[in-house]
Amino acid sequence: MIWYRDFKFWKGTFLAFWISLASMWLIYEILDHFSVKLPWSLQRSLPFFVLLSLLVAVMRIIGELSGRLALAAQSQRPAHVPSDSILAMMKDAESNSRWGEIIKLGSALSEVLWYTSRKKLRIEVGHFLEVAARQTNNNETLARTLIEDLGNTTMGLGEVNQGITYIKQGIKVAEDNGLPFLASRGYRNLANCYSFKGDTGKARAALAKASVATQSIGSQREQLEANGAIAYAKSKIAFTDGDYEDALAALDETLKIYSDVALQFPETAAANKDRIVKIHREKGVIYLEVGTPEALDQAYVSCQTGLQLAQATQNYETIVRCCCLMAQILLGKEAISAAEGIMNIAANNVSKIDTPAVIDDYNRVNRRLVNARTAATQG
Incomplete structure (x- = not known):
């Protein structure tokens, strides 16, 4: 353990011992100077002073170690997100069929939970969103939820096969309902899943489909964002293959695309900051x-x-x-x-x-x- 090797730790303990001993000796001398009669001589009191000083030093060691152990345990404890209130709201809304409330709240939370790394909570919210979207035939929300909130997030927690299942469901919903941006996003996420598994052949095939879907996107902003996501996925594939130079080039391309998005569409500034972080x-x-x-x-x-x-x-x-x-x-x-x-x-x-x-x-x-x-x- 690092603290018992810590010079500052032992230095502080050493000082605590000597300061305590010196303080007791000084008190004895002051009392003796003013002719206060004490039952013991300095020679007889010295061992007692040493023992008290050792006790002070030991108490300091115990206090320091207890504090550091508590801090270490806290730093390694699994994350506890104060999510009860959010899930309680979702549950109440679902129990009373308030589907619109679930969609509004869940959609607003989606990106926040992703970028602040609250993946487990995002998945739980995603399950409520899926039900609400199916009950209201809101296919855009359903596709986005399956592709992002459930698929991509599940993959991020290491459950890649389950993530692939969700993403494929979301892609089908997107393609069946003419949602090319979400279809492109789905294929891009699918490519990342296959890269994570080390299957770059399937990753490239998925990315090719993402590029095809991107060509059908009518919004210039969404098309740029989709191209940025595709470039990022290219870097994952190249890295998996050990082509580090290509991986870095793809990230530079991603950075340039997102910079262009920010310049052309200033309202995306906040979202672009979150994207650039990972680059x-x-x-x-x-x-x-x-x-x-x-x-x-x-x-x-x-x-x-x-x-x-x-x-x-x-x-x-x-x-x-x-x-x-x-x-x-x-x-x-x-x-x-x-x-x-x-x-x-x-x-x-x-x-x-x-x-x-x-x-x-x-x-x-x-x-x-x-x-x-x-x-x-x-x-």
């Missing part, structure tokens, strides 16, 4: 995989930008991921104290997310940090 994060991942000194420097810069944007947009998952990536780079440079500082930022945010893979990565980097600190102090 810098993913560039950090790719550069770290390349592993050359120059690439590691680029990874650190990308993660710094990603962290800054993630904090500004409250994207807790990206905050944790960027911090973990930066800590790995710092540990490679034996900058242990700096890595600890970065991981403290992650510790303040990890309890707000519920993505198992990200939590596992956080714990893995933390273990590596502990080992590095232990090795440094023993060396």
